[in-house]
Amino acid sequence: MPIYLDHAATTPLRREALEAMLPYLTEHFGNASSSHGFGRRARAALDEAHEIVARALGAMPREVVFTSGGTEANNLAVKGAAWAGKARGHRVITSSVEHHSVGHAMRYLEKFGFEIVELPVDRYGRVDPDDVEAAITPKTILVSVMLANNEVGTIQPIAEIAARVRRHKGVLLHTDAVQAAPYLGIDVNALDVDLLTIAAHKFEGPKGAGALFVRHGTNILAQQQGGAQERYRRAGTEDVAGAVGMAVALELAVAERAATAPRMRGLRDSFAATVRSSEGVQETGHPGERLPGIASFVAPGLEGGAVTMALDLGGLACSTGSACVSGSNEVSHVLSAMGYPEEEARGALRFSLGRTTTAAEIAEAAEMVVRTLAHQREAAAVLRAQEMAALVRALAPGDATADHVGTEAPAG
Numbered sequence: 234m235p236i237y238l239d240h241a242a243t244t245p246l247r248r249e250a251l252e253a254m255l256p257y258l259t260e261h262f263g264n265a266s267s268s269h270g271f272g273r274r275a276r277a278a279l280d281e282a283h284e285i286v287a288r289a290l291g292a293m294p295r296e297v298v299f300t301s302g303g304t305e306a307n308n309l310a311v312k313g314a315a316w317a318g319k320a321r322g323h324r325v326i327t328s329s330v331e332h333h334s335v336g337h338a339m340r341y342l343e344k345f346g347f348e349i350v351e352l353p354v355d356r357y358g359r360v361d362p363d364d365v366e367a368a369i370t371p372k373t374i375l376v377s378v379m380l381a382n383n384e385v386g387t388i389q390p391i392a393e394i395a396a397r398v399r400r401h402k403g404v405l406l407h408t409d410a411v412q413a414a415p416y417l418g419i420d421v422n423a424l425d426v427d428l429l430t431i432a433a434h435k436f437e438g439p440k441g442a443g444a445l446f447v448r449h450g451t452n453i454l455a456q457q458q459g460g461a462q463e464r465y466r467r468a469g470t471e472d473v474a475g476a477v478g479m480a481v482a483l484e485l486a487v488a489e490r491a492a493t494a495p496r497m498r499g500l501r502d503s504f505a506a507t508v509r510s511s512e513g514v515q516e517t518g519h520p521g522e523r524l525p526g527i528a529s530f531v532a533p534g535l536e537g538g539a540v541t542m543a544l545d546l547g548g549l550a551c552s553t554g555s556a557c558v559s560g561s562n563e564v565s566h567v568l569s570a571m572g573y574p575e576e577e578a579r580g581a582l583r584f585s586l587g588r589t590t591t592a593a594e595i596a597e598a599a600e601m602v603v604r605t606l607a608h609q610r611e612a613a614a615v616l617r618a619q620e621m622a623a624l625v626r627a628l629a630p631g632d633a634t635a636d637h638v639g640t641e642a643p644a645g
């Protein structure tokens with residue numbers, strides 16, 4: 234049975250959520266906007282899902298807007314707040330380590346004349362709250378900083394950032410809590426944010442379901458036009474089953490958090506300690522202020538893609554960073570912002586545990602990672618020696634073998 238350590242990419246749908254969803258995919262299939270019995274049944278389930286999600290976040294049901302996931306919720310928050318605030322100002326502040334669903338939404342806004350300020354982070358990926366305050370001008374309308382990073386697990390000091398933002402009237406604060414939601418106690422009032430994003434598939438809910446908390450009285454411009462759903466903030470027939478599944482999964486994650494998070498942290502820490510013992514490997518992210526389930530590293534001189542491929546062949550699923558960067562040749566913008574040079578960032582590895590990860594899986598995975606890294610390092614050393622030998626031959630004056638660069642077997 235393969236071991237799955239990529240829960241930051243997505244989690245399996247938990248049985249309780251699936252069972253709660255099934256009736257709304259079958260006999261209770263009504264459109265929640267219809268006035269007949271089928272519709273009323275769907276509406277009641279949707280209303281209850283709003284109540285459950287709101288309770289889990291410390292919000293009011295009307296402050297929860299259901300979306301098709303984290304990406305849509307982030308786009309709605311960032312673009313919706315920017316367009317709604319355009320008359321007051323055009324300056325938007327964010328960090329250099331956001332998920333692309335925030336970062337690329339910012340780039341989109343830039344095309345329309347918004348001024349985007351991307352704050353630096355320290356070696357651990359943390360934003361300095363004082364930098365946030367220093368960047369705020371009378372033209373600032375929005376600050377968007379994630380609660381926890383998806384590649385390295387670093388938790389941002391959002392409550393401290395909120396305290397700075399609150400000194401400036403009219404500036405909204407958004408946080409992307411997609412990775413944090415299942416593991417940190419989320420209370421929108423304690424965090425003092427105006428907008429907060431969650432996504433169901435990160436806490437064993439269905440894919441394609443998410444929510445944006447929009448504080449009562451906060452003005453955002455809807456990003457799609459159509460019906461009056463979600464109080465005019467998100468047009469389109471609601472995914473009742475998705476909302477129900479998300480609500481059940483979130484309620485369970487919150488109820489189990491006190492037991493799940495420390496158990497995961499213990500497993501994570503022992504896994505990280507073993508992997509760190511590999512030659513040259515450095516752990517990335519904050520040593521203490523981090524999510525309990527993400528262990529991330531760089532293995533300088535190795536290619537993260539080659540290591541994850543070898544691990545996959547051996548029966549361990551993990552990733553090089555965020556799922557959207559995997560498979561491309563791009564170096565992680567998160568590690569670059571944290572000051573890792575390209576040759577180190579190329580060796581990025583991320584292992585993310587879930588609620589169902591076992592101690593036996595962690596022990597087996599740690600051993601497999603150490604072994605694979607050793608093999609990869611040996612292979613890289615042989616390759617380097619081959620390249621060096623070829624170079625030496627190519628540079629040797631009058632050497633007939635120069636025509637055969639790269640085709641010779643390595644010496645020794």
Ligand SMILES: Cc1ncc(COP(=O)(O)O)c(C=O)c1O
Pocket residue numbers: 241242301302303304305307332334379381382383409411412432433434441443556
């Ligand atoms: C921090 C963060 N924000 C946003 C998203 C996007 O969420 P979704 O996959 O639901 O669109 C992800 C998903 O990887 C994420 O990790």
